[in-house]
Amino acid sequence: MPSEKHSPKVFDLADSPGHLLHRAQQFAAERFTKAMAGAKLTQRQFAVLHATAQNEGLTQTELVKITGIDRSTLAELVSRMARNGLLEREKLADDARANAIHLSASGRTLLEVATLGAMEADRAIISALPKNKRANFLETLRRIALTLEKGEEAVIKAKAKDKEKKKKAKKRAKEKARLKAKKAEKKARKQAGEAAAA
DSSP: OOGGGGGGGOOOOGGGGGHHHHHHHHHHHHHHHTTTTTOOOHHHHHHHHHHHHHHHBOHHHHHHHHHOOOHHHHHHHHHHHHTTTSEEEEEETTEEEEEEEOOOOOHHHHHHHHHHHHHHHHHHHHHTTTTHHHHHHHHHHHHHHHHHHHHHHHHHHHHHHHHHHHHHHHHHHHHHHHHHHHHHHHHHHHHHHHHHHH
């Protein structure tokens, strides 16, 4: 039975951090789209372009850390943006599995326009707050994002640790089976030798 604190009877959307953040995100997305003035660019795509411009030649792993976009989504996003001529990829000399990501000329031009739109959208959002509360608002958002990122990193590390543990267990089981088979083979040979001698 749910506790009174978490009962649907006392739950209020007006006091729900998750719901309020979702509404704020909807407002931010609408403002961003409007500020783009027809440029077909999502907030995630803008984040990728901006992060790449600030860190030319970075890898997708580094982009994940900077943008906060999950690995699989980012991989698909980068591929699509490369196909659309906004990004360029080249294999790293010391790691053939990784790509160095750069802005194309088209990507750089679009970023210049999009940055003005993003700044306009941010001004529209932040203007909803009194001036004396804006700095605290941004600091709170950064703290929330950082806390969530640390939690995600912990989950990733735990999964990697569990995967390594299973890998070692599988290796031990395989070695145990090999030794058992070897022992059985040795026993069979011994029995065959004894039977031949008899």
